[in-house]
Amino acid sequence: MRLFLAIGLVMTVLLGCAATAGPQPLLPLSSLTIDTPHGPVRFAVEMAADARSQETGLMFRTAMAPDAGMLFDFHRKLFVAFWMKDTILPLDLIFIRADGTISAITANAVPYSTRKIVSAEPIRAVLEINAGLAESLGIEPMARVHHAIFGNAPGG
Numbered sequence: 001m002r003l004f005l006a007i008g009l010v011m012t013v014l015l016g017c018a019a020t021a022g023p024q025p026l027l028p029l030s031s032l033t034i035d036t037p038h039g040p041v042r043f044a045v046e047m048a049a050d051a052r053s054q055e056t057g058l059m060f061r062t063a064m065a066p067d068a069g070m071l072f073d074f075h076r077k078l079f080v081a082f083w084m085k086d087t088i089l090p091l092d093l094i095f096i097r098a099d100g101t102i103s104a105i106t107a108n109a110v111p112y113s114t115r116k117i118v119s120a121e122p123i124r125a126v127l128e129i130n131a132g133l134a135e136s137l138g139i140e141p142m143a144r145v146h147h148a149i150f151g152n153a154p155g156g
Contacts, residue, residue: 031070059088069127070128072128090130092106
């Protein structure tokens with residue numbers, strides 16, 4: 001009987017670990033707009049606004065809609081570092097200042113890489129979108145990002 005209970009406990013622990021080794025559930029969604037020379041570009045972004053959701057981010061996700069992304073809100077200005085460990089999708093990382101302007105873009109971050117991608121200055125947020133979109137949509141440093149966290153959301 002003890003052996004059966006021990007096996008059940010081990011199976012429970014293993015299943016629990018497997019559950020945490022997958023993508024996180026869909027996070028709260030909001031709308032974000034970026035000004036480009038070609039006009040505004042809109043994204044439906046998941047909000048990674050706490051340490052737990054930011055640690056997982058887009059890890060283990062196998063697809064993302066072309067108009068989707070994840071916005072990491074750090075709630076204050078700070079230097080940040082990202083990596084692509086366990087991230088299947090190639091991504092563009094857009095570093096955004098507290099005033100909503102783009103500081104820098106790291107294009108085509110390599111899936112599974114453990115190389116650190118570091119902000120060049122203290123930033124408020126990072127937007128992750130599918131790789132290549134920043135260039136194809138004309139998103140560039142100094143462009144304005146509109147979202148509630150920057151106090152400049154359209155209509156608000």
